[in-house]
Amino acid sequence: MTRLLHSFKDFFKVIFRNRQATIGLFILTFFVLLATVGAAFTPLDMTVDYANRFQMPSWKHPLGTDYVGRDILAQVIHGSRDVITLGVVCAVMALGIGVIIGSVSAFVGGFTDTLLSFFTNIFLTIPAFPLMLILAVAFNVQNIWAAGFILAIVSWGGVARVVRGQILSLKHAEYIIACRIMGLKYWYIIFKEILPNMVSLLAVQFIGLFQNGIASSMGLMMLGVLTYRPTNWGVMLSLALQNTGIAYNPKGLIYFVTPIVCLALLQLGCIFFSSGIDQALNPRLRTE
C-alpha cells in the first residue's frame, strides 16, 4: 500500500515538473470539478421563458440566455457532466476491448494472432465516423452506456494495434527473457514487468480515446443521431445552429460559442496532459 502511495507521489512529482502536463492536469481537473461539484450546486431550469431570450450576460445569467430564455452557464455545466461521462465510458470500453484483443494477439501468437490482427484491420479500414453513425441509428441509442459502446466499437482498433506491438517488443526485450529464464511465473511477468512498462502508453491511449470520443459524440449529435439530452454541448451546438439563425444573429453568438470554447479547452487539456505524460513517463523521451 505504501508502495502504491509512493509511486502515486512519484507520478505527480513527474507531472508537476513538466509544464505542459501541469497545465493539462489543471484544465482537466477544472472540468471534472465543473461536472461534479459545479453541477451539484447549479440548479438547472429548462423551462421556456420566451420573454427573456437572448439576454446579454448579467449577474443572474453570467453567460446570458439561449433562444428560449434558459440560462446558458447552467446548461454548459450540466452538459459537462454528460460529455465527460460519455468520454470516460467510451475510453474505458475501447481501452478494455483494445487491450484484451491486442494482448491476446501478442501473447498467444500464431493463427490467433493472424486472425485477430485481421479482425482489427477491418475496423481500421472502415471509416470510423460513418460506421458510428449507422450503428447509433441501428441500436437506436438513447443513453450514455449505449452511446459509449458505439463509440468504443469503432475506436478500439488503434489501441489493439499499439498494445500488440508494444507487448511483442517487450516480449523480446532482454530483461523479460531473463525473467523467463529465471523461471518466473507467466502472470507474474505480465503484471510485474510488462504492465508497468505500458502504463504511459495506456494512459496516452486512454486520453486519446477520451478526447476522440467526445469530439465524435458531438459530431453524432450534430447529425441528430444522439439527442437524448439537450444540455450536452453537441446538442447545444446543433440547437444553436438550427434555432438562433446564428449566421445573421449576433445575439445568439454566446450560445453558439460557449460549447465550442468548452470543447476546445477540454481537448486542449487532453492534448497537453497526454503529451506531458508521454514526456514524463516515457524513458526514451525523458533522457534528453
Place this chain on the structure above:
Amino acid sequence: MNYFLRKLGTSLLNLIAVVVTIFIVLHMMPGDIIEPMAREEASRLGITYEEAYERVADRYNYNPQEPIYQQLVRYVKGLLRGDLGTSMLNPKNTVVSILSVALPWTIFVVSISLIISFILGMQLGALMAIRKRGIINNSITFYVTIVSAIPSYIIAIILSIIFVYQLRLFPKSGVYSIDVTPGFNMPFILSVLHYSVLPITTYVITSTGGWILNMKGSSVHVLGSDYVFAAQARGIPEKIIMRRYMKKNAMIPMITILAMAFGGMIGGAPLIEGQFQYLGMGAYLAKALGERDFILYQGLLLCISISVILANLVADLLYSKLDPRIRLE
C-alpha cells in the same frame, strides 16, 4: 512472394471482410424495412402482400425474411453484378448511379486536400526539426495545438458562417454553378474550384497539424542518425543534406500514414460536406442517414471503405517505390 501480389491479396481479403462486416451491421437493423413498403405497394397495385413483398425485396436486392446466409449470397451476387440496390426513397435512383455522381467530387476534394496538407506538413515539419527554437517554430506549434483542439466540423461551421453567410464569397450548396456546362472548359473548371474552396480549406486547416507533428518527429529522428553525421563529415552542403538525407528519409514513414489520413478525411465527410452542402459522398451519407435510407447508406459506406482499401494499396506501392529496402521484385 512478390511484394505487390502479397499486398493485393491482403487488400482482397480485407475487402471481403469489409463487405461481410458492413452487411452484418446493416442487418442488425431492428424491424423489417421492406414490410411497410410491401404493404403500400400491395394496396397500390392491388396485388397480394406476398407478391408485393417479393417484388420490393427484389428491387432492393434485400429480403430480410430469408435466412441470413441466403441474404449474404444474394447481396454478394448483386455486388458481383455491380448491383447495390436502389435508394429506398426513390426507387428510380440506383445506388450505383448516386455513387457515380457523388464519388468523384469527394475523391477530388479529399485528394487535393490530402496533397496540399501533406506537402505543407512535410515542409513545415522539416523546418521545425531544423530550427529548434524561434518565432516560426513557436507560431507553428501554436497553430498545431489550436487546430488539434478544434474538431474539423467546427472549423467548417465557422468558415461557412464567415465566408458563406456573412461575406457571401462562396455558394451555399452544390458542386458547380448551374450556369456552366460540364466539360473541359474554363468556366466549368473555375466554378468547380470556387465551389470546392471551403471544403478543401477545412480539410487542409485540420489535417496539416498532424502532418507537421509527425514529420517533425520523424525528421528529428533522422537528423540524429549516423548517415546524416557521416554526410557532414564528407563535406556535403547542408542544403543537400536537408533535402536528400533528412527530408527523404523522414518522409518514408509518413507514406504509411497516408492511407489512414485519407480514411480519416473521408470519414469526416458527412459533417464537412454536409455543412457546405457539397454534394459528395459525405453529403449523401448524411442525407441517407437523415432519411433512414439504409440501402443507400450501405452502398455509400461500402464504397468509401473500398476507396480506403485502394488508398492503402496505393500507399504501399508508393512506399515500395520510394524505399529501396522494399523491393517490388
Place this chain on the structure above:
Amino acid sequence: MTPKNIIEVRDLTVEFKKPKGSLLAVNHVDFDLREGSVTALVGESGSGKTTLAFTMLNIVNTTGKILSGSVNYNGTDVLKLKGEQLRRYRWKEISMIFQSAQSSLNPLMTIQQHFWETYLVHEPEADEKKVIPRFFRLLEDVMLDPDRVLKLYPHELSGGMKQRVMIAFSMLLSPRVIILDEPTTALDVITQDYIFSILDKIHNETGISMLLLTHDIGVVAKVADRIAVMYAGRIVEVGDIFTVFRHTAHPYAKALITTAPSLLDTDKDKEPIKGSPPDLIDLPPGCAFHPRCPYATEVCREKCPALTMIGEDHYVACHNSLPGKGAAAYE
C-alpha cells in the same frame, strides 16, 4: 631529421554536458600525427578516442563543445575553419571511417550516387563519365566488383562489403589522412585480417597517414608503427611502437598490452586490470588512473602528471613510470 607532423593537436579539451554534470571526454590533450605513419590510438571504451578523432574533422556531436585548444593541419587551425572552407577541408584532406560504418550510408542512395555526390560537391566541374573509372579503381583496390557494387543500395551489402566500400569511399578524394575508428569490430576474424591486408596495401602504395582507433592491441601490433594510449580523456603514453611495447612505461599501458590475448604470452603478468573504468563525470583527483594503479603513491592522488619525454620519441604521463621496466630501462 625530425619527421614532419601532419596533424598537431594542442591542449584540446572537449566537454559534454550531462544531466549529472559536465564531462571532459578529451582533457587537455597534446597529440601529433606523423606524416606517412600508421598511428594507433588505443584505450578502453569511453576513453575519448572517437571524440578526439572527430575534432580533427571539426565535427562534434550535437551536445559536445570544444572548450580549448587547436588542431593544426598543415599549419592551419582546423577548429577555426568555417562554412565553405570547412566543408571543402572535410574528406578532401582528412576522411574518416566511422565506428558506425555499417549505418553511415544513406539508405535511399546507391553506392554510385554516394560516390558521385561527394565527388561533385568537392569538384563541381567534374563530369560523371570521366570519374566513373576512378570509382571502379577504388572499389577494385578493396577487392570488390565495381560493376555490381556501384548499383547496390547499402542494405544490399554485407558487413564486410560495407566496410570495404567505406574504405574505398574514404580514398575517393585522395586525402592525406584517413581516420579509421574501430574498422573491424563488427566483423569476423577472417574478414578482419582481410580488411587489414587491404589497408596495409593502401598504406604501402600511397603513403597515406592513418590514424587507427581501436581497443584491440593485437591489431595494433600487426599494423601500426606508432601508438598512443588514452585513459579517461588523456593521452598517457605515446611513442614508437617498438619502444612502447618493449619499454612500456605507464602502468595502464602495461596492463593493456600484457592482458591482450595472443600477445607476449607470458602467463605471470596476465591479470586483468583491477577496478572499474573511471566515471568521467566524477574523476578522481590527481592521476585519473591512481585508484586502479598498483604503484600509486601520495603524489598520484594529488597531482595530475604531465606528458613528459622519457626516451627518444617516447612520452609518458606518470609520476613514477614503471620502475625497472619503463624509464629505468633506459638508464
